Amino acid sequence: MALPLTAETLARAPKVLLHDHLDGGLRPQTVIELADEAGYRDLPADEPEALGRWFRESADSGSLERYLETFAHTVAVMQRPEAVQRVARECALDLAADGVVYAEVRMAPELLTTGGMSLDEVVEAMLDGYAQGSREAAEAGHPIVVGTLLCAMRQADRWVEVAEQVVERRGEGVVGFDLAGPEDGFPPDRIPEAIAVLDRADAHRTIHAGEAAGIDSIVAALDGARAERLGHGVRIADQVPVDGPLGPVAERVRDEQVTLEVAPSSNVQTGAYPSLAEHPVDRLHRAGFAVTLNTDNRLMSGVSATSELTDVARTFGWGWDEVQTVAERALRAGFADDAVRARIATEVLRPRFDALRA
Template identity: 50%
Template sequence: MTDPIVDAAPALDFDLKSLPKVSLHDHLDGGLRPATIIELAEAVGHTLPSTDPVALRQWFRESADSGSLVRYLETFDHTIAVMQTKEGLARVAKEFVEDLADDGVVYGEIRWAPEQHLQKGLTLDEVVDAVQEGLDAGVDAVEESGGQIQVGQLITAMRHADRGQEIAELAVRHRYNGAIGFDIAGAEDGFLPSRFKDAFTYLAEHNFPATVHAGEAAGLESIQSALVDGRALRLGHGVRIAEDITVEFEDAEGEEADDDAEDTIGMVTLGEVAGWVRDRGIALEICPSSNLQTGAIANFGEGIENHPLDMLYQLGFNVTINTDNRLMSGVTLTDEFELLVETFDYDLDDLLELTLNAAESSFLPLDEKEALVEYINDAYANLG
């Protein structure tokens, strides 16, 4: 499989890492530093595949690069195991923020599932408090070093479990303590968002926003359920919405032709679900490298060049670019931008539009969202 990290320098005359970025889809338990995992594992007596940071990082990458979402998710057994204490959660959250800021991220929504961090006796409220303590410490550390970043928690329920209502209530309970949105994650295929229909209704009644993992391991039925049952304002990944788009190629005389033939015209037809998602600006939280690794884009081709994100972007979908799990995929948001530049010849205007899409699709209050958009626009304008 092609390595999703592009080694060649982008054909741009500015530093991609310095660009202000917005991260909407980044899992807390997927972004740990290998050295931290090793230290925390030793403290709690958890056995790892390796106690060498370089070798451990490579193990995570190889395991995630299998093309199977199931095997990809197995890597989280080790990260979650070391996130079961207040100290462990706070440290991971603090370092997570510092690493985002180092990558140029100025606003990040950090998703994680509190129900997975109760093995050492902590309560749901205690783990949320511990993570928020770490996030606050991370923001303070970034500011002390001369940087700036704003973050929030996306409280996530595991879709194969039966704690959706409880986790929804937890999220609302912490809405003034860092929680800014709700999500469901985990094994998508066979576990429709409709399982949590009552929880999503509760969230809507309390005016609390939701993004829903859909359109990654499952297709249109999952996306439709996310929209209807989940009242999703964004789709986590959402890449398989492209399965509801038909492209027919005709030559100059109107005859059917192959897509690689000369002088062809592509006629695009959006299905009802795709049309709804595009026309209402429902954000797609696309994670290019992760989508390649987990097989989410297998129906479109094997290489990153076959990822439908460019088609979706050109058709006017609200595409945002994200990392998903930086440790497992071995990427940063800068790497993902480099990948787009290298693969699809994106330029500064494209990267700005994708970043603004993310800023405008954030769960920030309107005044803070407008300030973020203004900051990003000013930073890009100053590049010239």
């Protein structure tokens, strides 16, 4: 007899995250302590509970300017190697404690260079932190594999440098490339040399698209950057009517099983959809799209992998079949080596789901 699907049982379920931003997932206490160490005096609150509430309320305000301001604070306190390492270590520990067994965490290293670090030093600090946190999590009985995605900012011109870091550090924990930042006006083939660097090395890439912008941004990511996955990608729903045939791009994305890194709470916060009930995540899943569930920014959205899964399951009536399908689909879409993902599937994912469904 399967256990009932509740927040408590979902907390025990193994989870896979493909879209989680390092600078969007700090612990409020860590933000305060790092700010104190760095002499940063612009935090809007100096007590963890109040600061966490400020982040959530600002992200939920409907103001893009206020939403972006939240990242100004987290990035400001991460401008030293030891700060980056601490945040990455705590990220691995927090995800593992939440039942995440495989995660790909992304960060734009160029955002952490204003304090004097090089891209190389930023990436090194992230990798060290993830490795340390993963070791500690395993010792505590919560094994996790963390892969690093390196973002280039669309509006900046450091794409080639970031792509080179992806290629050079593939054997050290970096698993792929991403483009983040404003979609409108900054197409994903704006700097073709960067895409060529990735192509020559057959390096993985996921591209933010179909979040703030629509179908055209999805086409550009697929054709201009040869994206294997779409960061968010939910605007594909513009071509997925409740009744009627799919539009041509939607049909392509479904038929090619392009993975959608969907983050429902984040989409509601940024105004893409008015509520979770009106979010297309369930409609896309039931229409056969390769939907995965993600946190995006755990601090700003006040979410965890468990809470996101719980809210979606409760809202749309999902059962264990849907929960396991989404987890296995996300693992298959991961950029880690095939052997790593196969081991997680056979030794961790399926046995733990079998125990919950027995």
